[in-house]
Amino acid sequence: MLCGLLLTASCSQDREANSATLPNHDQVALDTATIPAPAPDTQAVASPDTAAALATAPETTAPDTGYTYPGPKPLPGAILPHKRILAYYGNPLSKRMGILGEYPVDEMLSKLDQEIENWRKADPVTPIQPALHAIVVTAQGKPSAGGKYRLRMTDKMIEDVLAMAAKRDAIVFLDVQVGQSTLQEELPRLEQFLKLPQVHLGIDAEFSMKNGGVPGRRIGTFDAADINYATKFLSDVAKQHNLPPKLLIVHRFTQGMITNTENITLRPDVQVVMHMDGWGPPALKKDTFRRYIKNEPVQFTGFKIFYKNDTKNNSRLMTPEEVLALKPTPMYIQYQ
Incomplete structure (x- = not known):
């Protein structure tokens, strides 16, 4: 995702799209352009049925941190909640899609080092796991x-991100924006990378156009059934290759982006993070987190900080302590 709506009406000209006019094949480098912004979602809270289901979900407490979360006890080797993951997001072929591609590799990794140090100072108890989060299918x-x-990005691009990550012992997330495709069409191609122990998955509902339409002109959606397909796919990969979770x-940054969360199946070998992906001033970001993440946390929670969009209109970045x-x-x- 390139910029998320919070409770505003539009990010119109501020919204950066994923590519310019496309050639007649899928696996190429990309440039950037602008596509219109979607309309905002107006629903605000979880349904009573959803809230009741989440309230009765089993919980697990990590013995080392005391962190309690919904779902089964994870298998050995699980990262969460024993470490906090800090990721740089974007696409190495675009300077406008996020911090990951905005700077030369060594400079980008140095900035990641500094951000990690900021978080270590804010929370000296929880170890930090560095990560690179790369968009590998772009709407x-x-x-x-x-x-x-x-x-679809080339295998070479993904391999380049893996090489960058190896310089910091970072894990890698492959992010998928399906457009009018589906997870069923896109994930099998990525299995060759997901079978690596350090590679994980991100899915962006904003650009999942289930009912047709052009990505970016309205906000897309995933249902629990889509998420269950993704977790089952990851679970099968983990079992087949004897991998840690x-x-x-x-x-997520609106109510309608994810539907039927009470039907999401939690698995011991897959850890699900509901990630607050909206931008704006701190008050709006906190409110979006409360409405769409806290009310339906599913399992673990995430939070995005936009170096540029969060500072528009004389606003500021949230500090680690605030998050x-x-x-x-x-x-x-x-961080994007």
């Missing part, structure tokens, strides 16, 4: 090959 403003409104990051004060405390932090 498009035009139909592209097959009419799917999505662009996989992580699934689910982007740590949120409840449930985010265990996945992403």
